[in-house]
Amino acid sequence: MAEGYWGKYWRRRVSRRRVLAGSAAVGAGAAALVAVGCGDDDDDDDSAAPAATAAATQAAAAEATEAAEEAAAEATEAAEEAAAEATEAPSAVQRGGTFHHHKASQNTTLDPSVTVTDDTWASLTYSHLLGFSLNENSAWGDSAESWEQPDAQTLVFSLQDGLRFNPDAAGGREVTSEDFAFSFSRFPTSLSEHGSEVNQIQWGWMGVDRGASFETPDAKTFTINLAFPWASAVPSLGSTAMAVVAPEAVEAGGGHLKDTPNAGAGAYMFEDISESGNTYVRNPNYAGHSSDRGRFTADTPLIDRWEDAIIVDASAREARFIAGDSDIFGAIDKIQADLFANESNVQILEGVNNDHAIMELDGFKWAQHPLLREAVSLSIDWDGYIDVVLDGEGIRGAPVGPAFPQVLSQEEIRDLQQFDPARARQLWEQGGGDEVFPDGFVTVIATFGASTRHIEFIAQSIEENLGVPTRLEPADLANYVALAVAPAGQKIWHYFIAGENSLPTIPDYNALTHYVPNGYGAIFGGVYTHEHVLSANYPPEIIDVTHEIGTELQSRYDLQGATPDPEARTEILQELQRYIFTNFCCVLPLPVGSTKRFAIGSRVRNAPPVPDIENAASMGYHRTQNLWLEG
Amino acid sequence: MGTYIVRRLLLIPITLFVITIVVFIFMRAIPGDAGQVKCGAAGSFDEVCFEQVRKELGLDKSLFQQYTLWLGDIVLRGDFGFSPISREHINSEIGPRVWNTGQVGLLSIAFTLLIGIPVGAISAIRAGRPSDYVLRFFAVLGLSVPNFWLATLLIIFPAVWWGVRIAPDWVGWEDPLPHLQIIAVPAFLLSLAGGATLSRIVRSSMLEVLRSDFVRTSRAKGLRETVVVSRHVFRPSMIALFTIIGLQFSLVLGGSVIMESIFNIPGMGLWVIGAVAGRDFIVIQGVVVFFAAWFLVITLLVDVMYAWVDPRIRY
Incomplete structure (x- = not known):
């Protein structure tokens, strides 16, 4: 049998002497390589390009940053103006280009009725009836050409012509009113059968599960008959979750779209999904709108393509952004804004901060102890919190977001939410605090959060001023939510401090959802009413108390929702806030930063102002179709 | 030697069996599971x-049922299971990920040799001189800095100073240069500690050999120093390489x-990080067992190589 060329090498005996000689040769070679490597590489002039780019963009970026700083110095009221200046185009609008985006992890599902924790894909690949701007307090038709509200519970939408699904969804057929009816009817099923994270707060206002109905008299007319009046119905329809999906795709997916990438009629569609990121290209079936409407264009969006890279490490994401490889970084604090100030690839937008932070008291433990609840509130150094946790740049928080006109004035909040250690101790003793809570308090501290200063400050404040220690229970992502919403009687914590990171996207009634039983008040705060009892462990003596408070909260909340007159509604909302501040059950609003900062790349033009830019459920940057890239 | 190899080979499945039990129990002992991660939202x-x-x-x-089902699938069908989080079979994921991790690993070993051997050799030859002290300082630094x-x-610094990223977004071999750029930096960083260790071992081995009688004899014969070092000192010092x-x-x-x-390299490490955060037990267990098997095989190979290259070593 003929021996192959390599055969003789395979069979050749390799002596240990040869192996050692080989190793020595490798070593000698390595030494030579190291020596050569020490020499200067004069040919490498790659740095010239970025240097030139940096120099070229520095002037424009500096101008933009200066403009933003000037505007911020004037007042937060001028936020929109500042943002507009910062992103003002020095040249004509340009079409095309790729918007580079990044995020820390891949989407958990691709069904808009199941998740809105990441809104990039849901904003880009789906169409909605309309978009809403918090800054401008106005709504613009997206799929809807026009709409009217003949009475408090009826909304009639006329769909625009030329709406079609993308080619991968239902064969790219025309979108009809039936599709909207189907899409909006899915929420209760998604919640009960498909592990939806889109809870009732985002769609419960329609009352889909409580008697609401949809009518489709023709293919272009879609009517929503609300189960009860809801004054914020139009703004609420701006939510990213309110997407129109192709029923055929849902059916093919087994009743959901968790693994179905292209099932919508948005301006873009997925080109690729991989562990390293997602890419989106234009939906060839997307016709645009019949006219320019706010941040929607009459034509298709100005940007051709979106890339969404998955970058796990925070410093790698930051480097990517600073180097100009990402067009958006996101919300930043004052310290980070100072660090970014001199970066040529960075613009910083500033505006009113609509964040909301809370200290949730577990109703199960606190409901029967009003004096102790008040004592805790009085023991917290609220202004100290602003100085220490918010670096001196904060305002008192309220149950209504700071961007909304119905929020109580700072003066009134200061009156309602006082720091008085002596009175706190007196109430604590009067309420028998040491007997009720002999082992002190427990709170949960997230191991994945960027900062825990706020939790530590409150624990320290309570210990110093009330003499009650708090044990900080660490929790990683897998446990955090489960601990927060554990069944009544099984919560390990006495108070839980949480920031709001998703619901600011819902217009008008965002922060209040934490307080009412229909929102998080029951499952998180344990403020059950008799209708909301989710656990047999809830003793009647406790639920009688929470029922009284919960019913009061819910009825006032429902009343404001059913009051279309702005002035009357403001009055109800302000009374509701006063009720919350004086009852201390079971949420204490925490101070929030007075200014919101958002970092975007220097080439991004026409970015929406803060807070709209991150207001993904309405018209955040993902859905801003007249966003464009310079150069 | 043959008996030794057989004995070691027989020990591998027993060791792996113990590891599967430990991994399984530890995973169940930590609080939280994939259900909690997948079904918990901001407030619901x-x-x-x-x-x-x-x-x-x-x-x-039951825990026993879970364990036997999992182990049975691995042993009987070579099936590491299905991840409900990523919705992928572990077996189909493991190949490309091992390859990505392996590339970084092999390159880091190359860097280790490139750093450790020259530094150790120069340090030994110039022992007690300033260059030796400088090189040893850097070796200690390489060992101590995480x-x-x-x-x-x-x-961060290249991005802040020059606006450039040292490692671009992940691409495969279809773009060879960016791909090499991506894997070279982590490979280099991973090699620093190994290179520092190797340099110190090479130095001490070479110093020991340099003081041997046969080296003195070589010098006495009138051989040039370069010949003495390259031919008579270097070779016996290289056993450390295998370690x-x-x-x-x-x-x-x-x-x-x-x-x-x-x-951001889609290898085994990134996979296991995501799996831990998501309490994806199936992936974590599969990866840990795979890591363990890998390590056991490598240590066996190294031990065998020892005996092969150094006749003094007997098992």
């Missing part, structure tokens, strides 16, 4: 979804977890 927790995911994962069965800290600096290569394999496994998450 869906118990229906939770039960569904637990059923899908088999978490509703590579994740260096990685963060390497990522370091073996160690470097384990370092690569451990280091890949951090390096891959920093440099």
Whole structure:
């Protein structure tokens, strides 16, 4: 049998002497390589390009940053103006280009009725009836050409012509009113059968599960008959979750779209999904709108393509952004804004901060102890919190977001939410605090959060001023939510401090959802009413108390929702806030930063102002179709 | 030798069996599971979804049932299971990921040799001189400075100073140069500790050999110093290489977890990080067992190589 060329090498005996000689040769070679490597590489002039780019963009970026700083110095009221200046185009609008985006992890599902924790894909690949701007307090038709509200519970939408699904969804057929009816009817099923994270707060206002109905008299007319009046119905329809999906795709997916990438009629569609990121290209079936409407264009969006890279490490994401490889970084604090100030690839937008932070008291433990609840509130150094946790740049928080006109004035909040250690101790003793809570308090501290200063400050404040220690229970992502919403009687914590990171996207009634039983008040705060009892462990003596408070909260909340007159509604909302501040059950609003900062790349033009830019459920940057890239 | 290899080979499945038990128990001991991660949102927790995911994962069965089912699939069918989080079979995921981690690992071993051998050799030849002190200082530095800290600096500073990224977004071999750029930096960082260790071992080995009688004899014969070193000193000092290569394999496994998450390399490390965060027991168990098997095989190979290259070593 003929021996192959390599055969003789395979069979050749390799002596240990040869192996050692080989190793020595490798070593000698390595030494030579190291020596050569020490020499200067004069040919490498790659740095010239970025240097030139940096120099070229520095002037424009500096101008933009200066403009933003000037505007911020004037007042937060001028936020929109500042943002507009910062992103003002020095040249004509340009079409095309790729918007580079990044995020820390891949989407958990691709069904808009199941998740809105990441809104990039849901904003880009789906169409909605309309978009809403918090800054401008106005709504613009997206799929809807026009709409009217003949009475408090009826909304009639006329769909625009030329709406079609993308080619991968239902064969790219025309979108009809039936599709909207189907899409909006899915929420209760998604919640009960498909592990939806889109809870009732985002769609419960329609009352889909409580008697609401949809009518489709023709293919272009879609009517929503609300189960009860809801004054914020139009703004609420701006939510990213309110997407129109192709029923055929849902059916093919087994009743959901968790693994179905292209099932919508948005301006873009997925080109690729991989562990390293997602890419989106234009939906060839997307016709645009019949006219320019706010941040929607009459034509298709100005940007051709979106890339969404998955970058796990925070410093790698930051480097990517600073180097100009990402067009958006996101919300930043004052310290980070100072660090970014001199970066040529960075613009910083500033505006009113609509964040909301809370200290949730577990109703199960606190409901029967009003004096102790008040004592805790009085023991917290609220202004100290602003100085220490918010670096001196904060305002008192309220149950209504700071961007909304119905929020109580700072003066009134200061009156309602006082720091008085002596009175706190007196109430604590009067309420028998040491007997009720002999082992002190427990709170949960997230191991994945960027900062825990706020939790530590409150624990320290309570210990110093009330003499009650708090044990900080660490929790990683897998446990955090489960601990927060554990069944009544099984919560390990006495108070839980949480920031709001998703619901600011819902217009008008965002922060209040934490307080009412229909929102998080029951499952998180344990403020059950008799209708909301989710656990047999809830003793009647406790639920009688929470029922009284919960019913009061819910009825006032429902009343404001059913009051279309702005002035009357403001009055109800302000009374509701006063009720919350004086009852201390079971949420204490925490101070929030007075200014919101958002970092975007220097080439991004026409970015929406803060807070709209991150207001993904309405018209955040993902859905801003007249966003464009310079150069 | 043959008996030794057989004995070691027989020990591998027993060791792996113990590891499977330990991994399985430890995973169940930590609080939280995939159901809690998947079904908890910002303020809600869906118990229906939770039960569904637990059923899908088999978490509703007894611990013994879960363990035997998992182990049975591996032993009888070579099936590491299905991840309900990524919705992928572990077996189909493991290949490309091992390849990605392996590339970084092999390159880091190459860097280790490139750093450790010359530095150790020069340090030994010039022992007691300033250059020796300088090289030993850097060797100690390489051992003491954590590579994740260096990685963060390497990522941030070029971006801040020059507006460039040292490691671009992940691409495969279809773009060879960017691909090499991506894997070279973490490989280099992973090699620093190994290179430093190797340099110190090479130095001490060479010093020992340099003081041997046969080296003195070689010099007395009138051989040039370069010949003495390259022919008579270098070779016997190279046994240390095998120790370091073996160690470097384990370092690569451990280091890949951090390096891959920093440099966004879709290898075993990044996979296991995501799985831990998502309590994806199936993936974690599969990866740990795979890591363990890898390590056992490598250590066996290293031990065998020892005996082969150094006739004095007997098992």
